[in-house]
Amino acid sequence: MDHILVGNGSDELLALVLRATIDPRDRVAFPVPTYSLYETLVAAQGGEAVTLPFPEDFRLPPALGRARARVTFLCNPNSPSGTLVRLPAIEALAREVDGVLVVDEAYVDFAPTHALGLVGRLPNVLVLRTLSKSFSLAGLRVGLAFGHPELLAGLRTVKDSYNVGRLPQVAALAALGDLPAMRANVARIRATRDRLTAGLQRLGFDVLPSEANFVLARRPGVDQTPTARALAARDILVRHFAVPGLHDALRVTVGTDEEIDALLEALAAS
Amino acid sequence: MDHILVGNGSDELLALVLRATIDPRDRVAFPVPTYSLYETLVAAQGGEAVTLPFPEDFRLPPALGRARARVTFLCNPNSPSGTLVRLPAIEALAREVDGVLVVDEAYVDFAPTHALGLVGRLPNVLVLRTLSKSFSLAGLRVGLAFGHPELLAGLRTVKDSYNVGRLPQVAALAALGDLPAMRANVARIRATRDRLTAGLQRLGFDVLPSEANFVLARRPGVDQTPTARALAARDILVRHFAVPGLHDALRVTVGTDEEIDALLEALAAS
Numbered sequence: 335m336d337h338i339l340v341g342n343g344s345d346e347l348l349a350l351v352l353r354a355t356i357d358p359r360d361r362v363a364f365p366v367p368t369y370s371l372y373e374t375l376v377a378a379q380g381g382e383a384v385t386l387p388f389p390e391d392f393r394l395p396p397a398l399g400r401a402r403a404r405v406t407f408l409c410n411p412n413s414p415s416g417t418l419v420r421l422p423a424i425e426a427l428a429r430e431v432d433g434v435l436v437v438d439e440a441y442v443d444f445a446p447t448h449a450l451g452l453v454g455r456l457p458n459v460l461v462l463r464t465l466s467k468s469f470s471l472a473g474l475r476v477g478l479a480f481g482h483p484e485l486l487a488g489l490r491t492v493k494d495s496y497n498v499g500r501l502p503q504v505a506a507l508a509a510l511g512d513l514p515a516m517r518a519n520v521a522r523i524r525a526t527r528d529r530l531t532a533g534l535q536r537l538g539f540d541v542l543p544s545e546a547n548f549v550l551a552r553r554p555g556v557d558q559t560p561t562a563r564a565l566a567a568r569d570i571l572v573r574h575f576a577v578p579g580l581h582d583a584l585r586v587t588v589g590t591d592e593e594i595d596a597l598l599e600a601l602a603a604s
Numbered sequence: 605m606d607h608i609l610v611g612n613g614s615d616e617l618l619a620l621v622l623r624a625t626i627d628p629r630d631r632v633a634f635p636v637p638t639y640s641l642y643e644t645l646v647a648a649q650g651g652e653a654v655t656l657p658f659p660e661d662f663r664l665p666p667a668l669g670r671a672r673a674r675v676t677f678l679c680n681p682n683s684p685s686g687t688l689v690r691l692p693a694i695e696a697l698a699r700e701v702d703g704v705l706v707v708d709e710a711y712v713d714f715a716p717t718h719a720l721g722l723v724g725r726l727p728n729v730l731v732l733r734t735l736s737k738s739f740s741l742a743g744l745r746v747g748l749a750f751g752h753p754e755l756l757a758g759l760r761t762v763k764d765s766y767n768v769g770r771l772p773q774v775a776a777l778a779a780l781g782d783l784p785a786m787r788a789n790v791a792r793i794r795a796t797r798d799r800l801t802a803g804l805q806r807l808g809f810d811v812l813p814s815e816a817n818f819v820l821a822r823r824p825g826v827d828q829t830p831t832a833r834a835l836a837a838r839d840i841l842v843r844h845f846a847v848p849g850l851h852d853a854l855r856v857t858v859g860t861d862e863e864i865d866a867l868l869e870a871l872a873a874s
Contacts, residue, residue, distance in 0.1 A: 342612055346764050371765070378762060473770030492648060494616050495641070500743030501771040 336483040337453065339490065340506075342497045344440060344464040344477030345371060347489070348407075351436055351460065352379040354488040356404050363403035363431075365395050367414060367580055369438065372407050381405075387579070392417035392542065399430030406431045410449070411441045414575065414585040416544030418445050421452075428456045434485065436460045443468030443520050444527075445545035450480055457482040467547060469509050469516050476506040523547050527588045533598040534586070548573075552583045564604045570597050606753040607723065609760065610776075612767045614710060614734040614747030615641060617759070618677075621706055621730065622649040624758040626674050633673035633701075635665050637684060637850055639708065642677050651675075657849070662687035662812065669700030676701045680719070681711040684845065684855040686814030688715050691722075698726045704755065706730045713738030713790050714797075715815035720750055727752040737817060739779050739786050746776040793817050797858045803868040804856070818843075822853045834874045840867055 341347035348371065356362060358380040364372050366385040376383040384403055386395035392415045398406065408427070411418045428435045439461055442448045452459045460481040466472035476498065479486060509516070531541045531549055539551035562574035562584060570593075573585035586597065611617035618641065626632060628650040634642050636655040646653040654673055656665040662685045668676065678697070681688045698705045709731055712718045722729045730751040736742035746768065749756065779786070801811045801819055809821035832844035832854060840863075843855035856867065 342764065342769075343766055345766065349764060475766055475769035494612065494619060496613055496615065496745055499612075499745035499769075499772055501775065502769055505771065 336486065337480055339479040339481075339486045339493075340498050340503075341477040341479060341493075343466065343475040344438065344462045344479075346475075346493075346497065347462050347477050347479045348372070348436070348438070349375050349379075350479075350489040350493050351405060351434065352376065352381060353492040355434060356381045360405075361401065361403040362405045362407070363398060363401035364407035364409075365398060365412075367575065367577065368407070368409045369413050369440075372409075388412075388415070394419055394423050394427060399427050402432055404433040406433065406435045407438060408435065409438045409440070411445050411544070411546040413441065413546065414548070414573065414580070414583070415542050415550050416441075416546040416548055417542055418447070418545040421447055421449060424449050425452060425456070428452060428459050431458070434458050434460060436462060438462045440464045440467055441546035443516065444524060444547050453480045453482070457485065460485055465506055465509055468520050470519060471505070471509055474502045474505055474509075476502050523588045526591055526594055529591070530586065530588055530594045530598075533594070534601075537598065537601050548585050548587045550583050550585050555582055557581045558584050561601070561604060565597070565600055568596075568600050570600055572597070606756065607750055609749040609751075609756045609763075610768050610773075611747040611749060611763075613736065613745040614708065614732045614749075616745075616763075616767065617732050617747050617749045618642070618706070618708070619645050619649075620749075620759040620763050621675060621704065622646065622651060623762040625704060626651045630675075631671065631673040632675045632677070633668060633671035634677035634679075635668055635682075637845065637847065638677070638679045639683050639710075642679075658682075658685070664689055664693050664697060669697050672702055674703040676703065676705045677708060678705065679708045679710070681715050681814070681816040683711065683816065684818070684843065684850070684853070685812050685820050686711075686816040686818055687812055688717070688815040691717055691719060694719050695722055695726070698722060698729050701728070704728050704730060706732060708732045710734045710737055711816035713786065714794060714817050723750045723752070727755065730755055735776055735779055738790050740789060741775070741779055744772045744775055744779075746772050793858045796861055796864055799861070800856065800858055800864045800868075803864070804871075807868065807871050818855050818857045820853050820855050825852055827851050828854050831871070831874060835867070835870055838866075838870050840870055842867070 352375055360381050361384050362376045362381045363384040365388045373383050384401045386398050437449045449461050453461055460479055463478045465474050465476045534541050534551045541549050541551050558574055565572055622645055630651050631654050632646045632651045633654040635658045643653050654671050656668050707719045709718055719731050723731055730749055733748045735744050735746045804811050804821045811819050811821050828844055835842055
């Protein structure tokens with residue numbers, strides 16, 4: 335099991351990568367918008383976050399591989415866009431970066447491809463997984479890091495000796511021992527995601543092709559703050575990001591079919 | 605609950621104190637011999653460990669409070685000696701040190717006094733507890749830090765957002781809701797500890813007065829490596845520390861009465 339390290343959630347594994355790798359003011363690069371924890375962790379560790387804006391279609395920013403970063407984060411599928419970068423582009427990025435490429439695959443079970451195959455071939459690639467999304471076990475705090483044994487040895491030197499307790503270990507083994515249950519969960523969410531996407535498009539939203547368990551819906555140039563507030567007043571909670579470039583978007587998590595119907599009705603009425 | 609922070613074991617809380625407090629080459633002081641993790645954590649964080657030998661009777665080394673340390677660790681009761689420093693001495697130490705005094709009370713439920721009362725009065729005192737010893741829940745990884753809200757706020761800035769999962773939270777609440785079970789466990793262990801101490805003394809060992817769930821037994825000047833090996837050959841595992849000043853000692857955890865009888869018999873035969 336030298337190629338696997340178990341973490342107290344994949345958030346702990348992200349923190350361990352930075353603690354093991356970067357010195358004060360070292361550069362850590364990632365495309366934005368993305369998972370907001372990256373910026374927090376880089377600041378906590380005293381590093382310098384180098385953020386490169388995704389283009390409109392959420393392909394990789396071409397300059398990402400030339401950012402001279404000790405660590406590069408790629409959330410794939412990305413949050414909040416739901417978009418997926420394909421394997422050839424990830425492999426090219428891994429070969430171009432100077433340091434470690436962390437492919438954060440928290441949402442990858444909802445997507446058609448994954449990057450685990452790169453771990454055996456490229457010593458600077460670390461792939462992170464979690465039981466918090468496709469396994470619906472966020473409260474378990476179990477994440478997995480797959481990477482070259484030397485890369486993982488570095489993480490082990492800075493992790494707490496006993497970072498994952500006995501209860502989550504037992505529960506995680508049970509969950510990983512029943513992949514059909516996870517796959518059924520994923521199939522249900524993907525079917526509902528298709529309905530949600532079509533429904534939002536009928537209502538006039540631009541919807542990026544999502545490979546995650548949420549979709550990003552935009553009304554280009556139209557601030558969605560009032561929409562998010564109107565939905566919240568009906569106890570429908572969607573994510574609105576008050577940041578430049580995302581004010582006209584809503585991130586909608588794929589709920590049950592009933593929840594999605596309620597959302598689409600509320601949006602049609604607003 | 606501003607005076608309490610829950611950790612992924614008290615080991616995580618020890619690491620958080622150092623991450624929140626010390627810069628490279630800052631001094632961290634503690635009397636030795638003690639819990640070996642302190643030295644490991646200080647090295648991992650790039651600090652300078654300032655170790656002060658306990659005297660023979662394991663009272664506080666008088667110079668400890670003048671060590672000019674950002675953080676001072678006191679394991680109380682101490683491992684591996686089992687000895688307890690009394691409250692007036694701890695309070696005097698807290699007033700004398702320049703920085704934070706961490707009183708690691710992992711074993712305190714086996715002792716007659718504790719330092720929680722200092723937390724309200726002295727803003728630089730942090731008291732650590734764990735469910736790993738008196739509650740017999742080492743696999744749960746739940747520790748508690750009690751301290752001034754400002755001190756805990758510092759720890760919160762460097763801890764993982766979700767450091768303790770849902771399962772250990774539920775189990776910890778159940779355990780803390782049944783203190784009589786813990787106290788019965790402690791009473792049993794203390795009674796067996798008395799028998800163990802008397803038995804070891806009859807066999808010619810010097811035994812320090814223990815307030816923990818183990819005792820340190822010495823044959824002054826006589827290396828106990830062969831004794832530990834002979835016991836291991838009979839599947840009786842005791843701790844022998846191959847370090848200066850402890851080569852003539854064995855640390856024996858208080859097991860069941862049957863286990864203690866087997867140990868005393870084996871020692872008598874050796």
